[in-house]
Amino acid sequence: MRKWGIIFLTLLIHSSLGCAQPTPKIVVSFSILKDLVENVGGEAVTVTSLVGPNSDAHIFEPTPESAQLISEADLILINGLGFEAWIPRLVESTKTKAKIVIASQNIKSRTFVQGNEFSPDPHAWHDVKNAMIYVDNIEKALLGLIPQSTELIQKNAARYRKQLKDLETWIYKELESIPRHQRTVITAHDAFGYLSEAYQIKFLAPQGLSTESEPSVQEVVDLIKEIKEHRVGVVFIENITNERLIRHIAEEAGVAIGGMLYSDALSEKNQPAATYVDMMKINIQLLKSGMLKNK
Known part of the structure; x- marks a missing residue:
């Protein structure tokens, strides 16, 4: 009798393993989005980012490996708002059947004006309220892909929203003591417009929304003049x-370097901005320290 019980148990275990659902292949465009998806999906997902840590999605050039990842994906999440200009061609060339989800959907985008051109600002994640909208879109996409993990996904999403709300409260408290006349910051490219509007900081940059743009000599001269004036x-x-x-x-301009901000990508795991929350915290701490040096 005991022997038959062991055989039955063995068959049951093998049957359960055979019925186990394979982990879906999820591909995202860049490292910040990867962290958001992993926080919502948890152990139910495996996420691969096309553009890695400390890498620039503006100038990313897809590789054969990128094409293979896209072609084998079950779900593709991108930022949208023109951030990944290379995505449409990559998707078309691979003929992928994966659903493509725009994580920034329903976000009220900023408009960037350069000359006679109007472009949406894609860097929406720098406002924590927008990050919460990303989470909503990610949660919906994952529930559609793996409904068997509904309880886990909803629990993770709720926990992460709480973490983001706490982060936003912390940001406001960190910045509340800085006088308005000191709230001017110089960065390399115009990636912090949403942070600027959300937390009342004026950002100036020699480059536009994309790191592909090159400022003219006159624009650099004007910026140096503005640094001195402010x-x-x-x-x-x-x-x-x-x-x-x-x-x-x-x-x-005769000023110092205030540190390294994380704009369009997270850091490596052993560096200070390996997650979205860590990225926002290190950026705010550096910005606060820098603004306090303004006169």
């Missing part, structure tokens, strides 16, 4: 941009 104490480099231009501006 009595800005420091300028910031970014983890995804070439430091040369900012270091030149700092030298010409």
Whole structure:
């Protein structure tokens, strides 16, 4: 009798393993989005990012490996708002059947004006309220893909929303003591417009929304003049941009480098901005320290 019980138990275990659902393959465009998806999906998902940590999605060039990941994906999540200009061609070339979800859907986007051109600002994640909308869209996408994990996904999403609300409260408290006349910051490219509007900080940058754009000599001269007029104490480099231009501006304006901000990508795991929450915290801490040096 005991022997038959063991055989039955063995068959039951093998049957359960055979019925187990394979973990879906989820591909995202860049590292910040990867962290958001992993926080919502938890152990129910495996997520691969096309653009890795400390890498620039603006100038990313897809590889054969990228094409393979897209073609084998069950779900693809992108930022949208023109951030991944290379995605449409990559998707078309692979003929993927995966559903494509725009994580920034329902976000009220900023409009960037450069000359006669109007472009949506894709860097919506720098406002924590927008990050919560990303979470809503991610949760909906994952529930549609793996309904058998509904309880886990909903629990993770609720927990992460609470974490984001706590983060936003912390940001407001960190910045509340800084006088308005000191709230001017210089960065490499115009990636912090949403942070600017949400937390009342004025950002100036030599480059536009994309790191592909190159400022003219006159634009650099005008920025240096503005730094002096606003009595800005420091300028910031970014983890995804070439430091040369900012270091030149700092030298010409006679100001110091205030540190490295994380704009369009997270850091490596052993660096200070390995998650979205860590990225926002280190950025706010650096910005606060820099603004307090303004006169």
